[in-house]
Amino acid sequence: MRTIPATRRDVLTGATALGAATLLRLETAQATPASLEAAIRDVVGEAPLKEGRVKLAIPPLVENGNTVPLDVEVDSLMTAADHVRTIHVFNEKNPQPNVISVKLGPRAGRARFTTRFRLADTQTVVAVAELSDGTFHTARANVIVTIAACVEELG
Amino acid sequence: MARPIINVPAKARRGQVIEIKTLVSHVMETGYRHTETGERVPRDIITEFVCVYNDEEIFRATLSPAVAANPFITFHTLATESGKLTFRWTGDNGFSETGTATIEVE
Numbered sequence: 001m002r003t004i005p006a007t008r009r010d011v012l013t014g015a016t017a018l019g020a021a022t023l024l025r026l027e028t029a030q031a032t033p034a035s036l037e038a039a040i041r042d043v044v045g046e047a048p049l050k051e052g053r054v055k056l057a058i059p060p061l062v063e064n065g066n067t068v069p070l071d072v073e074v075d076s077l078m079t080a081a082d083h084v085r086t087i088h089v090f091n092e093k094n095p096q097p098n099v100i101s102v103k104l105g106p107r108a109g110r111a112r113f114t115t116r117f118r119l120a121d122t123q124t125v126v127a128v129a130e131l132s133d134g135t136f137h138t139a140r141a142n143v144i145v146t147i148a149a150c151v152e153e154l155g
Numbered sequence: 156m157a158r159p160i161i162n163v164p165a166k167a168r169r170g171q172v173i174e175i176k177t178l179v180s181h182v183m184e185t186g187y188r189h190t191e192t193g194e195r196v197p198r199d200i201i202t203e204f205v206c207v208y209n210d211e212e213i214f215r216a217t218l219s220p221a222v223a224a225n226p227f228i229t230f231h232t233l234a235t236e237s238g239k240l241t242f243r244w245t246g247d248n249g250f251s252e253t254g255t256a257t258i259e260v261e
Contacts, residue, residue, distance in 0.1 A: 067223040094221050095187045102230070103215040107208075109172035110231040113216075116223040118185070149223075 031097035036090055039097035040128060043088050044136045049128065054139035056089075056127040065119040065149035070099075074111035074129045074137065078104075084111035086130045093123040118149035161242055163256040167234035175206065175214075176229045179244050179252055185220035201226055201246035209238040218246075234260045 057071040089099040162176040186198025
Protein backbone atom coordinates (compact mmCIF):
# COMPACT_ATOMS: atom_id res chain seq x y z
CA MET A 1 0.00 0.00 0.00
CA ARG A 2 1.29 3.47 -0.87
CA THR A 3 1.03 6.19 1.65
CA ILE A 4 0.89 9.87 0.82
CA PRO A 5 4.12 11.41 2.08
CA ALA A 6 3.29 14.09 4.58
CA THR A 7 6.22 15.97 6.00
CA ARG A 8 6.01 18.51 8.80
CA ARG A 9 6.51 21.21 6.15
CA ASP A 10 3.58 19.93 4.07
CA VAL A 11 1.32 19.98 7.08
CA LEU A 12 2.42 23.49 8.06
CA THR A 13 2.00 24.82 4.50
CA GLY A 14 -1.43 23.26 4.34
CA ALA A 15 -2.40 24.75 7.68
CA THR A 16 -1.23 28.21 6.60
CA ALA A 17 -3.17 27.99 3.36
CA LEU A 18 -6.25 26.87 5.26
CA GLY A 19 -5.80 29.73 7.71
CA ALA A 20 -5.49 32.23 4.88
CA ALA A 21 -8.57 30.81 3.20
CA THR A 22 -10.53 31.12 6.45
CA LEU A 23 -9.40 34.71 6.86
CA LEU A 24 -10.38 35.46 3.28
CA ARG A 25 -13.84 33.99 3.86
CA LEU A 26 -14.27 36.13 6.95
CA GLU A 27 -13.28 39.19 4.94
CA THR A 28 -15.75 38.52 2.17
CA ALA A 29 -18.59 37.73 4.57
CA GLN A 30 -19.10 41.40 5.36
CA ALA A 31 -18.59 44.60 3.43
CA THR A 32 -15.85 46.49 5.24
CA PRO A 33 -14.74 50.09 4.87
CA ALA A 34 -12.09 48.67 2.49
CA SER A 35 -14.61 46.84 0.31
CA LEU A 36 -16.82 49.94 0.41
CA GLU A 37 -13.95 52.02 -0.94
CA ALA A 38 -13.20 49.32 -3.53
CA ALA A 39 -16.84 49.31 -4.71
CA ILE A 40 -16.79 53.10 -5.02
CA ARG A 41 -13.49 52.97 -6.93
CA ASP A 42 -15.07 50.40 -9.28
CA VAL A 43 -17.51 53.12 -10.32
CA VAL A 44 -15.44 56.29 -10.21
CA GLY A 45 -12.00 54.93 -11.08
CA GLU A 46 -9.30 57.45 -10.20
CA ALA A 47 -11.62 60.45 -10.46
CA PRO A 48 -11.84 62.69 -7.39
CA LEU A 49 -15.04 62.64 -5.33
CA LYS A 50 -16.49 66.03 -4.55
CA GLU A 51 -18.64 66.65 -1.51
CA GLY A 52 -21.93 68.42 -2.04
CA ARG A 53 -24.71 68.63 -4.65
CA VAL A 54 -25.92 65.18 -3.51
CA LYS A 55 -28.58 64.97 -0.83
CA LEU A 56 -28.85 61.56 0.85
CA ALA A 57 -31.86 61.35 3.15
CA ILE A 58 -32.08 58.35 5.50
CA PRO A 59 -33.58 58.44 9.00
CA PRO A 60 -30.63 58.77 11.43
CA LEU A 61 -32.19 56.20 13.77
CA VAL A 62 -33.83 53.11 12.29
CA GLU A 63 -35.73 50.59 14.37
CA ASN A 64 -36.05 47.91 11.70
CA GLY A 65 -33.09 47.38 9.38
CA ASN A 66 -35.20 45.25 7.04
CA THR A 67 -36.87 48.21 5.41
CA VAL A 68 -35.13 51.54 5.57
CA PRO A 69 -36.38 54.46 3.46
CA LEU A 70 -33.75 55.89 1.12
CA ASP A 71 -34.11 59.17 -0.77
CA VAL A 72 -31.36 60.51 -3.03
CA GLU A 73 -31.53 63.82 -4.85
CA VAL A 74 -28.81 65.52 -6.89
CA ASP A 75 -28.81 69.25 -7.45
CA SER A 76 -28.83 69.44 -11.26
CA LEU A 77 -30.69 71.36 -13.96
CA MET A 78 -31.10 68.08 -15.88
CA THR A 79 -30.52 69.63 -19.31
CA ALA A 80 -28.89 67.94 -22.30
CA ALA A 81 -25.66 69.77 -21.50
CA ASP A 82 -25.71 69.36 -17.72
CA HIS A 83 -27.38 66.35 -16.17
CA VAL A 84 -26.88 63.39 -13.86
CA ARG A 85 -25.96 60.14 -15.61
CA THR A 86 -25.96 57.68 -12.75
CA ILE A 87 -26.48 57.52 -9.00
CA HIS A 88 -24.98 54.70 -6.94
CA VAL A 89 -25.64 53.85 -3.31
CA PHE A 90 -23.17 51.87 -1.20
CA ASN A 91 -23.03 50.65 2.37
CA GLU A 92 -20.24 49.82 4.76
CA LYS A 93 -21.29 46.74 6.74
CA ASN A 94 -23.86 44.68 4.82
CA PRO A 95 -22.60 41.40 3.30
CA GLN A 96 -22.14 43.30 0.01
CA PRO A 97 -21.15 46.94 -0.44
CA ASN A 98 -23.62 47.67 -3.28
CA VAL A 99 -27.20 48.72 -2.64
CA ILE A 100 -28.62 50.10 -5.87
CA SER A 101 -27.41 51.86 -9.02
CA VAL A 102 -29.73 53.93 -11.19
CA LYS A 103 -29.30 55.34 -14.67
CA LEU A 104 -30.92 58.66 -15.48
CA GLY A 105 -30.71 61.22 -18.23
CA PRO A 106 -31.93 64.70 -19.18
CA ARG A 107 -35.35 63.10 -19.74
CA ALA A 108 -35.68 62.58 -15.98
CA GLY A 109 -36.36 66.27 -15.38
CA ARG A 110 -35.36 65.82 -11.78
CA ALA A 111 -32.43 63.78 -10.45
CA ARG A 112 -34.17 62.11 -7.58
CA PHE A 113 -35.21 58.57 -6.67
CA THR A 114 -36.40 56.77 -3.56
CA THR A 115 -36.51 53.13 -2.50
CA ARG A 116 -36.38 50.96 0.63
CA PHE A 117 -33.31 48.97 1.55
CA ARG A 118 -31.77 46.74 4.22
CA LEU A 119 -29.11 47.55 6.76
CA ALA A 120 -27.36 44.75 8.64
CA ASP A 121 -25.83 47.04 11.26
CA THR A 122 -25.29 50.59 12.41
CA GLN A 123 -23.17 52.01 9.63
CA THR A 124 -22.36 54.62 7.00
CA VAL A 125 -24.23 54.81 3.69
CA VAL A 126 -22.66 56.54 0.71
CA ALA A 127 -24.27 57.96 -2.42
CA VAL A 128 -22.20 58.78 -5.51
CA ALA A 129 -23.55 60.67 -8.53
CA GLU A 130 -21.88 60.78 -11.93
CA LEU A 131 -22.58 64.00 -13.82
CA SER A 132 -22.58 64.49 -17.60
CA ASP A 133 -19.30 66.47 -17.37
CA GLY A 134 -17.64 63.34 -15.97
CA THR A 135 -17.31 64.58 -12.39
CA PHE A 136 -18.41 62.58 -9.35
CA HIS A 137 -20.22 64.01 -6.35
CA THR A 138 -20.88 62.29 -3.08
CA ALA A 139 -22.74 62.40 0.23
CA ARG A 140 -22.61 60.21 3.31
CA ALA A 141 -25.09 59.43 6.05
CA ASN A 142 -24.67 57.63 9.35
CA VAL A 143 -27.51 55.36 10.39
CA ILE A 144 -28.09 53.72 13.75
CA VAL A 145 -29.94 50.41 13.39
CA THR A 146 -31.72 48.71 16.31
CA ILE A 147 -32.90 45.49 14.62
CA ALA A 148 -30.45 44.31 11.97
CA ALA A 149 -31.45 42.78 8.63
CA CYS A 150 -29.78 39.96 6.67
CA VAL A 151 -28.46 37.85 9.51
CA GLU A 152 -31.59 36.48 11.14
CA GLU A 153 -32.55 32.81 10.83
CA LEU A 154 -35.70 31.66 9.17
CA GLY A 155 -38.48 30.77 11.58
CA MET B 156 -48.59 36.57 -8.57
CA ALA B 157 -49.94 39.90 -7.54
CA ARG B 158 -49.79 42.56 -10.22
CA PRO B 159 -47.19 45.27 -9.76
CA ILE B 160 -48.56 48.55 -8.42
CA ILE B 161 -47.75 51.47 -10.69
CA ASN B 162 -48.68 55.07 -10.04
CA VAL B 163 -48.37 57.48 -12.99
CA PRO B 164 -50.44 60.67 -13.28
CA ALA B 165 -53.22 60.13 -15.83
CA LYS B 166 -52.77 63.65 -17.23
CA ALA B 167 -49.87 66.08 -17.36
CA ARG B 168 -48.82 69.28 -19.07
CA ARG B 169 -46.12 69.02 -21.73
CA GLY B 170 -42.73 69.55 -20.10
CA GLN B 171 -44.02 68.91 -16.59
CA VAL B 172 -41.85 66.77 -14.30
CA ILE B 173 -43.96 63.87 -13.08
CA GLU B 174 -43.29 61.42 -10.27
CA ILE B 175 -43.66 57.69 -10.96
CA LYS B 176 -44.08 55.19 -8.12
CA THR B 177 -43.70 51.44 -8.55
CA LEU B 178 -43.99 48.44 -6.27
CA VAL B 179 -43.62 44.79 -7.20
CA SER B 180 -44.07 41.85 -4.87
CA HIS B 181 -40.92 39.78 -4.46
CA VAL B 182 -39.16 38.14 -1.47
CA MET B 183 -35.73 39.55 -2.37
CA GLU B 184 -34.04 36.60 -0.62
CA THR B 185 -30.52 37.79 0.07
CA GLY B 186 -28.68 34.47 -0.11
CA TYR B 187 -27.08 35.24 3.26
CA ARG B 188 -29.74 33.74 5.50
CA HIS B 189 -29.75 30.22 6.96
CA THR B 190 -32.51 27.88 8.03
CA GLU B 191 -32.66 26.51 11.56
CA THR B 192 -30.72 23.45 10.38
CA GLY B 193 -27.94 25.68 9.06
CA GLU B 194 -28.62 25.40 5.35
CA ARG B 195 -28.03 28.52 3.32
CA VAL B 196 -31.16 29.86 1.64
CA PRO B 197 -30.24 30.46 -2.01
CA ARG B 198 -30.32 33.99 -3.41
CA ASP B 199 -33.49 34.98 -5.22
CA ILE B 200 -33.66 38.67 -6.06
CA ILE B 201 -34.75 41.09 -8.75
CA THR B 202 -31.60 42.33 -10.41
CA GLU B 203 -32.88 44.83 -12.97
CA PHE B 204 -35.73 47.33 -13.34
CA VAL B 205 -36.32 49.31 -16.52
CA CYS B 206 -38.91 51.93 -17.46
CA VAL B 207 -39.56 52.69 -21.13
CA TYR B 208 -41.66 55.70 -22.21
CA ASN B 209 -42.87 55.37 -25.82
CA ASP B 210 -39.90 53.19 -26.86
CA GLU B 211 -37.35 55.34 -25.06
CA GLU B 212 -35.64 54.10 -21.92
CA ILE B 213 -36.04 56.76 -19.23
CA PHE B 214 -34.92 54.96 -16.06
CA ARG B 215 -32.95 51.85 -15.16
CA ALA B 216 -32.00 50.44 -11.77
CA THR B 217 -29.60 47.63 -10.88
CA LEU B 218 -30.65 46.04 -7.60
CA SER B 219 -28.57 44.10 -5.08
CA PRO B 220 -29.68 41.89 -2.15
CA ALA B 221 -29.66 45.04 0.02
CA VAL B 222 -32.90 46.23 -1.58
CA ALA B 223 -35.81 45.44 0.77
CA ALA B 224 -38.49 42.86 -0.04
CA ASN B 225 -41.25 44.01 -2.41
CA PRO B 226 -39.02 46.58 -4.14
CA PHE B 227 -40.55 50.06 -4.05
CA ILE B 228 -38.93 52.57 -6.39
CA THR B 229 -39.96 56.11 -7.21
CA PHE B 230 -38.38 58.37 -9.84
CA HIS B 231 -39.17 61.29 -12.11
CA THR B 232 -39.54 61.98 -15.81
CA LEU B 233 -40.57 64.77 -18.15
CA ALA B 234 -44.04 64.40 -19.62
CA THR B 235 -43.17 64.76 -23.30
CA GLU B 236 -46.06 63.22 -25.20
CA SER B 237 -49.14 61.09 -24.69
CA GLY B 238 -48.53 57.40 -24.78
CA LYS B 239 -47.52 54.31 -22.90
CA LEU B 240 -45.01 53.60 -20.15
CA THR B 241 -43.74 50.05 -19.82
CA PHE B 242 -42.13 48.74 -16.65
CA ARG B 243 -40.10 45.56 -16.53
CA TRP B 244 -38.54 43.75 -13.58
CA THR B 245 -36.16 40.83 -14.17
CA GLY B 246 -34.21 38.69 -11.75
CA ASP B 247 -32.91 35.36 -10.50
CA ASN B 248 -34.55 32.06 -11.48
CA GLY B 249 -35.98 33.58 -14.64
CA PHE B 250 -38.13 36.11 -12.79
CA SER B 251 -39.86 38.52 -15.14
CA GLU B 252 -42.76 40.86 -14.49
CA THR B 253 -44.10 43.68 -16.62
CA GLY B 254 -46.59 46.45 -16.08
CA THR B 255 -47.88 49.33 -18.16
CA ALA B 256 -49.47 52.74 -17.64
CA THR B 257 -50.83 55.33 -20.02
CA ILE B 258 -50.44 59.09 -19.81
CA GLU B 259 -52.23 61.89 -21.57
CA VAL B 260 -50.06 64.95 -22.22
CA GLU B 261 -51.69 68.26 -23.10
